[in-house]
Amino acid sequence: MGTNVTVSLKALLLAGLVVIALAVAYLVGDSRGTPAEAASGGGETGSSAKRSVTVGGTGEVTAVPDQLGFSLEVRIIRPDLQDSLDESGAAMDRVLAELADHGVTEKDVRTTGLSTEPIYDRSRNAPTTLRGYRVVQRAQVLVPKLEDGGAAIAAAVRSGGTAVRVDGIALSVADPEALLAEAREAAVDEARAKAEEYAAAGGQELGEVLTLREVSPTYAGEESWSEASLSRSYASDMALPIQAGEQELAVQVEVVWRLAD
Incomplete structure (x- = not known):
């Protein structure tokens, strides 16, 4: 008799668990809705989906570009570090003074870098010797009026001589909004x-x-010139020819x- 009672209790327990599982499955399925309802946005049905x-x-x-920008670099190598710093600073001052005559103000020039580096002479049959120090100053320049751009670049190259490098020439629209x-x-x-x-x-x-x-x-519309073209402009004392062309804004x-x- 005791064995029969134990079996009955187990059966009741299993039946209860099945009922609970079915109820949970029903509630979960009802809250999620059908796959079509979920895809249509938040469980709405029919025409209200x-x-x-x-x-x-x-x-x-x-647009037609109306201003010009370029990267400016001054490189000086001298035996003494302080001499390199002094001469690179003097060369940059000369360049900026020339640019000022072509409409470039202080707010149009932004310093972007300064680096120093020792330079060594190395030979297979001789010990390595310190030759000097290279100082490089970098700046980003904006020429507000495009018509002054060619003359400004040529003046920068002339005033700095072989110590000056100009690259990254780009034409742009001043007010594109x-x-x-x-x-x-x-x-x-x-x-x-x-x-x-x-x-x-x-x-x-x-x-x-x-x-x-x-x-x-x-x-779109960035233009660049080779170092050879800049050298010709420097040698002939003429402004670098700049053609505005057109620029696409998208x-x-x-x-x-x-x-x-």
């Missing part, structure tokens, strides 16, 4: 046109904008629209 379309758009405008506003409007218009096509293809109408994200605007956007029935 939130649907959206995500599209990208690009807007481009053309008005042009970028046009590009943004064009980008959103293009995205809207695409979204309306997709909505019409699905038999729906375009609703309100849910999110709008702008990718960083891009600029904005990309990603827009999410709600789709309405």
Whole structure:
């Protein structure tokens, strides 16, 4: 008789566990909804489900550069470190004085680096000897008016002589914001046109904008000149010829629209 009671209690316990497991499974399934409901946005069903379309758009405008920038470097090697520092500083001062005559002010020059390095003479049959110290000063220069750019570069090379290096010449637009506003409007218009096509293809109408994200605007139009062309300008005492050309400014956007029935 005792054995029968024990078996009955086990059976009741197992039955209770099964009932609890079924109840939990039902509740979990009900809270998640069907796979289709989850994909349509938050468990809504039927025509009330939130649907959206995500599209990208690009807007481009053309601008004429009106200013010029370049990297300036002064290199001096002398036997004494202090002499190298003094002469490199004097050479940089001469260059900046020349640039000032071409519309470059103090706020248009930004120091970007200063380095010192010992220079050694090495020979297979002789001990290594210290020849001197190299000092390099670097600056970024902006010429506010493009028409002064060629003469400013030539003057910088002439005043510094062989100690001066100029590179990284780039043309740019001083105030691109008005042009970028046009590009943004064009980008959103293009995205809207695409979204309306997709909505019409699905038999729906375009609703309100849910999110709008702008990718960083891009600029094109950097120009560079070789050291040989700078040397010719220096030797002939003529301004380096600069052609403005055109520059493309572009904005990309990603827009999410709600789709309405």
